[in-house]
Amino acid sequence: MSISTPQRLRAGLLLVLLLCLLGPAARATHIVGGELDLQYQNGNTYLLTLNLYFDAVNGNAGALDDDLVASIFSKSTNRRMQNVTLPLTTNTLVSYTNPACTSPSLITRRLVYAQRVSLPDATYDDPAGYYVAVERCCRNNGISNIQVPGNAAQTFYLEFPAVVRNGRPFINSTPRIFPALSDYACRGELFYYNFGGQDADKDSLVYELVTPLNGRSSTFDPKPTVASSAPYTNVVWNSGLSTTNQIPGNPTLTIGRQTGRLEVRPTQLGLFVFGIKCSEYRDGVKLGEVRRDFQLKVIPCATNSRPKVLVQMPGRSLPYVVGRDTLRLTPSSPRCFRLSFTDSDPTSALTLSLNPINFSAPLPTLSVLQGTVNTAGVPDTIVSQLCFPSCLDTKGKVYLLDVIVADNGCSLPKRDTVRVAFTAIPDPNGPPVLRTTAASPLRVRPGDLVTFDLTATDPENDPLTLEMIGKGFSATSLGAQLTQASNGNQHTGRFTWRVDCAAVDKPLYEFEFTAVSMLCGERKTTSVVVPIQVEYQNAAPTLTSSLPVATGPTAPPVVIQVPLNGVYEATFEGLDADQDLLALSAAGQGFDLAAAGMTFTPRNGAGQAAATFRWVADCEAARQDGLTVTFQLQETTCRPQPQTRTVRFVLTSPDTMRFLPPNIITPTTRDGKNDFFELDNVQVHLPPDFCDARFAGVKIFTRWGNQVYQSGSRSFRWDGSGLPPGVYYYLVEYTNKKRYKGTITIAP
Structure with a gap:
């Protein structure tokens, strides 16, 4: 197309x-x-x-x-x-x-x-x-x-x-x-x-x-x-x-x-x-x-001249020459040097700075960091002091430091730099001196308060601190404290320690105190060790009582039997050769003493304690099938050795005769002898009612377990009730669930 x-x-x-x-x-x-x-x-x-x-x-x-x-x-x-x-x-x-x-x-x-x-x-x-x-x-x-x-x-x-x-x-x-x-x-x-x-x-x-x-x-x-x-x-x-x-x-x-x-x-x-x-x-x-x-x-920019910085050598009229001169700083030589910086431009704002080349710190200081020159009313040269710290140590090496001046020209500042080579030996720094008022060794007992002072000084008057450590233990966790204060060129410390039972684990505690001075990051120290000996011995107290004494290492606890409403008393005495505070106590195993009719009255004291125990026997001992009481003598000391006696108190039952019921009856003879099966008479001596153990009843059964008789009366009389001769079984029950069983024979 x-x-x-x-x-x-x-x-x-x-x-x-x-x-x-x-x-x-x-x-x-x-x-x-x-x-x-x-x-x-x-x-x-x-x-x-x-x-x-x-x-x-x-x-x-x-x-x-x-x-x-x-x-x-x-x-x-x-x-x-x-x-x-x-x-x-x-x-x-x-x-x-x-x-x-x-x-x-x-x-x-x-x-x-x-x-x-x-x-x-x-x-x-x-x-x-x-x-x-x-x-x-x-x-x-x-x-x-x-x-x-x-x-x-x-x-x-x-x-x-x-x-x-x-x-x-x-x-x-x-x-x-x-x-x-x-x-x-x-x-x-x-x-x-x-x-x-x-x-x-x-x-x-x-x-x-x-x-x-x-x-x-x-x-x-x-x-x-x-x-x-x-x-x-x-x-x-x-x-x-x-x-x-x-x-x-x-x-x-x-x-x-x-x-x-x-x-x-x-x-x-x-x-x-x-x-x-x-x-x-x-x-x-x-x-x-x-x-x-x-x-x-x-x-295109206006012409900006380069600023100029000069470092003046002490004792010389000529300035420092890079590549030829080296500043050598020693304890006896000056450590400050004169700097001058200028600029031919009018109204030029200059800034001075430092740049370390082959080291990092500490850096020298500048007394003047910036200024303006060539303006009305101000000089055409600014002077600053370059001061090296007294602690600076080049360790034999030559350090290089660029001293730089910069103007405020556009678009970027122009600079002039003088690279200064220097070596430095620091001022001497000796170790501090440390003294203490503590006598060595200190002997203490639990409960004592230990105090003494420490004084630290430094020959160069450097700032000081005090440190405290325990050799093989933590001083602070033991409760020891060190409070510090400064007074002029002295640094002081006050040591305090309340000796408690935690200290008896070791016989000797060595506290190390260190005075520390810091200059230019270098740590100088002086230490002293204060040994503190903890003296602690404890003899076990003795407990004597009028209670019977169980004999033999495997002898069961002493059992004291007292009839109902009877009164039992015992005395206790505790002695301690260390004169520690003694305390006598009594505690029922699973019961309250007062609720069981028991009282215990102690008289506690230092090195000696006494107490009286009294029991008015009641049915509580029968309900619990005996009451066990532990008597203890406790001493207040770091490593107590308590003494104890455990005694079981039992209520004596009035039933002292054997229960011997008849085992045969002859109801058909009607001769007045063995006509009835009965238990409440002097020959049989059915256990009497005692505290919570009361007669509940009697039951009679055939050999096939059929009940043929029952009565709730202690004075019951059973004549067989027309039953055929043979062997029958009786069951006597008390309210404390105690039972008596046997056989009774109906003779022909």
Whole structure:
């Protein structure tokens, strides 16, 4: 099918009109740079973040997105794993190193897009790893070092390893590059900035320059629905420029491979884009990488002179000369040195700082840290004192210290550095002196209060403390205390210990007291040991009583028999050679003494005790089939040896005769002999009623168990009731459930 010339003209006009309508939005120039970041949270959850740097001066407000889409791909296959929508979370301005150097032509926003993302073990297990990409167009029109910058897009890119390795979870977070700044560079002046980062996993980081990625987004499709898979095209450098020569300069742009420090002395004005890559390694194996694109604006700046710092040698008119002089600090030499710093520029604000090179602490101090020179009413030179601590000890080595003065010039401060070499011998620090008022050894008994004082002094008047420990025991758990106080150059302590029974476990306690002085982190000590001997002996008390004494090691307890309503009394006496407090007591086993008619009246005292026991016998002893009482003599001491006597009290029954009932009756003879079966007579002597043991009744049974007679009267008389001769069985019962059984025969 052919198209006529008029049709071609109409189509061309339509395309131009469409481009005009879409132009402002499609050709939005706003991207300064940015980077992706992936941080482990917990489980399979990670936080995916895009930091996008936006040109707040020239950027089209319509290009400020509410969200962007990140796509995750497999490195080995470029298979799309998932797409993640990243909503805009923060929108802030990027600061300058020196806010006073802020330029209205260079204002950058930091847009943060973030979302939590799940990376399951079963899905993200490819040993080759994965990469994340976000594509967006377009870069600034004014970029000076790439071709057609207004049509150049950006691909934000990072790589990360599989989340499982050798069948186990493999946790890793990508490195975080230090936040970018809005700083500009001055033509002909050295520009520097630390892009070095941090890694949550403490992996090794390596930095290098890379060509920024362009990708597939364009002015016609500036915000693709999703990112395309790799490979991504690069931006095209202008003639003479390359990855290793991104910004014209002398020297050109470089980055420290281990430090991430950027340096360039630009020789041309303009806006220059550059790219860096930070790779992370663990045990020598690369895990992943992050890339950052950013821009550096080079402008003409007013001449800024370098400040000057001088270190004055004591006793000399000439200043310190680097490489020739060494400060030698000894106990008798000065430890403070005069510093002077100045700047030929008018109204120059200077700041003095120190940077140790081959040591860490302690650092010297500066009496003056900052000031302004060459302004009305102030001198053109600032003087400060550099003072080294008296405790500094270089242990024979030469330490290096950079003394740095920096001005407030734009865009970055200029500096002057004097590297001072020095050796130092600390002031002498002798051990403290410790004295005590304690006599050695101390002899104590339980109950004694031990007190003595300690006095510590230090020949150099260093601050002192006192420490107390027990050799082989805990002094504080034993109840010993050491209170401390300072009085001038003396430090005193008061030791107190109330000796209690816990102390008798050991015959000797050695308390060690240490006076401690600390100077420059060095601990000097002097110790004294105070032995305290605990004297404790205890003889068992003796218990005597009017009670009968059981004989033999296996003899049963003494049994005391008393008739009903009878009275029994016994006396007790306790003696103790140690004069410990004695206490006599009596306790019934399973009963209350008073409820059983018993009283026990003790008279206790130190080294001696006495008591009286009295029992008015009642039926309680019969109910419990005897009452057992334990008498005890207890001493109040650390290791008591109680003495006891156990006695059983029994109520004597009035029934002293044998129960011998008849076993045959002859009711048919009627001769007055054995005519009846009866038990309540002097010959038989049926057990009488006694306390709770009362006659309940009698029953008579045939040999087949049939009951033929019953009576509840003690004076019953049974004549057989016309039953045939033979053997019958009787059962006599009492209320205490005691029974008497037997046979009775009816003779023919």
